[in-house]
Amino acid sequence: MSRSGAEPGGKKWMSQQADATRRVRLNRDRVLDAAVALADQIGIDALSMRRLAQELAVVPMALYKHVGDKEDLLDGMVEQIIREIDDPVQDIDWKSALRLRVLSARSALQRHPWARQAIESRRNPTPAVLEYQDSIAEIFLTGGITPDLAHHAMHTLGGRMWGFTQELFDGSAGPEDETVPGIEAQAATIAHMVERYPHVVTIATATQHDEGSVVGHGCDDQFEFEFALDLLLDGFEQRHLRGWTSART
Incomplete structure (x- = not known):
């Protein structure tokens, strides 16, 4: 059959x-x-x-x-991404521990281009988000930073806590022009910039640029991020050493 x-x-x-x-x-x-x-x-x-x-x-x-639902799905996806961040390194100074933690977060989020949008869109922080923020606070406090200074330091870090770059200039704001200007047009543009905005040109041409950058046109994303992070950490440390407090006199 x-x-x-x-x-x-x-x-x-x-x-x-x-x-x-x-x-x-x-x-x-x-x-x-x-x-x-x-x-x-x-x-x-x-x-x-x-x-x-x-x-x-x-x-x-x-x-x-x-x-x-999709909101619950996005919450869970954010949690999955946060699990990719390395655990805090123990037995090192607080500045180094915080730097490594933030750079690990940056590395994890860069593997997922949508992660920043997802994190910023969450109405309520998930347990993993709160645990990550708590780990940052713990690094400050166990390093001897006062709760007062740690509070303001975390506000100052803002999105950099997650490895986000916060820029004054956003090269993506204008419409895209796929045409490549000729040499004469480029020269005219440069001459105009030098005449009208000489100080901007001086600063913009002070260092080499990375053409693949998304941070201000042509800047080295990773270098600029680490420079700003180190600047903030140095500032936090100096205020800590001076016994800084936000108390008004």
């Missing part, structure tokens, strides 16, 4: 069994890992529960057993 495809051993049956196995193995961590990987490819704006379900080869309703 012939065997239909739906009977045990048939291709359709084996496919159904494979689908069932995938559904059985689905859990929150797998959903979040898949969401992070998908967001790396298409960004969080294009990420949807339906698109993620397709990636996991399940029906969209299967996801809701593990994540409440």
Whole structure:
């Protein structure tokens, strides 16, 4: 007697069994890992529960057993990213420990271009976000920094705590022009800049530039970030050594 495809051993049956196995193995961590990987490819704006379900080869309703909605999904994705940050290094001075912690966060977030947008969009901090912030506070306090100074220092760090670069100038603000100006046009532009804005030109041409930068056109992103971070840490240390307090007299 012939065997239909739906009977045990048939291709359709084996496919159904494979689908069932995938559904059985689905859990929150797998959903979040898949969401992070998908967001790396298409960004969080294009990420949807339906698109993620397709990636996991399940029906969209299967996801809701593990994540409440897209907001819960994004919360979990942020938590996954934070887990990539190295643990605080012990038995070193507070400045070095904080520097390493922040640079590790920067490295983790740079692997996921959408991470900054996701973190900044969260209405309420998740446990992992709070744990990370608490670890930064702990580094300050165990290093002898007063709670008063640590409070203001964390405000000053702001997004740099996560490795975000905060820039005065944003080269992406204007419309993109794919045409490359000729040599004469470039020379005219430079001459105009030198005449109208000589001090800006002096500063802008004072060091070599990285053409792949996203921090002010052509600047070395990593160098500028570390320079600002070190400047802040040195300032915190100097105020600590002087016994600084925010108390008004």
